Amino acid sequence: MKVLVVKMSSLGDVIHTLPALSDAVSMKDDVRFDWVVEEAFAAIPEQHPSVEEVIPVGIRRWTRKPTGWEGIRDAFRFVRQLRRRDYDLIIDAQGLIKSAVVSGFARGKVAGLDGESAREPMSQRFYHETVSVARSEHAVTRVRQLFAGTLGYEVPPGNPDYGLGGAQCSLGEATGRIMLLHGTTWESKHWPRACWRDLARQLTETGYEVVLTSGNARERERAEFIVRDLPEARLLPQMPLADVMREMSLCDGVVSVDSGLGHLAVAMDIPVIGIYGASNANLTGMYGGRVITLATRHLPCAPCLRKECQFLSLPNRTTIFPPCYEQITPQRVASTLIGVLTR
Incomplete structure (x- = not known):
């Protein structure tokens, strides 16, 4: 057929x-x-x-x-x-x-x-x-x-099989490399760049090599800020999607906001920490057996499903904006990822 x-x-x-x-x-x-x-x-x-x-x-x-x-x-x-x-x-x-x-x-x-x-x-x-x-x-x-x-069949039980894991992932050998996927479409889905830089610093100080991707000039500028003065962090050159997949397959783990590349990492059966604020992880989130989703729970407006954050920055709140990321700190992300990789 x-x-x-x-x-x-x-x-x-x-x-x-x-x-x-x-x-x-x-x-x-x-x-x-x-x-x-x-x-x-x-x-x-x-x-x-x-x-x-x-x-x-x-x-x-x-x-x-x-x-x-x-x-x-x-x-x-x-x-x-x-x-x-x-x-x-x-x-x-x-x-x-x-x-x-x-x-x-x-x-x-x-x-x-x-x-x-x-x-x-x-x-x-x-x-x-x-x-x-x-x-x-x-x-x-x-x-x-x-x-x-x-x-004409019933959906089989169990986790989804994306058909990519066996073809793309390395042979299970630890490489000590982490990929940070910071680029996404909506402004409201961006984790603050200062958080990304702090996360990269913590991971490199723990002994990991950190690599970042960029798909356009704005993402490149953000990535350069994140890796600046961090010897064990580097920005990969822009490359076709197939080459991104090869680079990803060499990584022990991935940290990603809600992005297509984050979904790709899950499909390749790589451990992923997903960061969610404005988008609904229950409906369109990264979905697989090796993903841990860190989603906003403390604000009634989240997930707002808006491209721009409508929440006003108030003097008595933290400097993190959008505020739905206040509780998704670099320390929390790093400890979650390291906990997964050292099991």
Whole structure:
């Protein structure tokens, strides 16, 4: 049975889809997958053993700036590639109108979430078959239930299998290296840079090597501040996602805010300490057997799900902002991580 998966972005959402493929091949011997994904994230489905072909799409590139005839030609080439074979089933695992339209270009029956379950209810109008999944479930569980409903099996019990651990992680040998993933999208999801620097100092003083990544100029500036004058801390050069995965596989552990790379570390079966404030870890948090989530508990507004913190900085509070990180101190993060690594 040949199935096309349409889950194009973002990085965390793409990673959340991987366990559903592992479920499917464990329950149905004959199922194999192709996958439509944004070109920047193609390295992720390429690593899953059940994906035979990755079909990259450049919607983000086409929409961020005028592309002229070159972009139009790219779009036509993509559609031709998408339609060159028939599929037994097409699963829109994203639940957006744009993903439903892309699914409709492919040749085969299209399935997706119903209007009560999808992020954009109008997407159900493009499907031949729909599945109802509770919005209160974690994103990983929702996709696993979508695949189970369309392919006709029960979701297997146990922790999710992302299909990346065996292919990417080192052979279990301690390297003494910790990766700090400080970059994220929303302002409200950023742990204060002073906290990151203090954490890096504590880890290097304990004997660990600390490495940081950066994806843009702003992240690079923050990373340079964090590693400044810390001989055992360094900033990695900007690199493709596949190379980030290789660097990550050399690490004993990872500390991350709510970011796509944090979800990737969990999927690679690396011990992760996840730092959560504005976003809801119960619905979209890092999900796996080797992650410890440190989430805000002391403020009634958290998780606010807002891109900008609406909490006013008051004179009688600490200098930590956003204030939902007041109780997630560098000392707490360091002791939690070291406790995991020294068990």
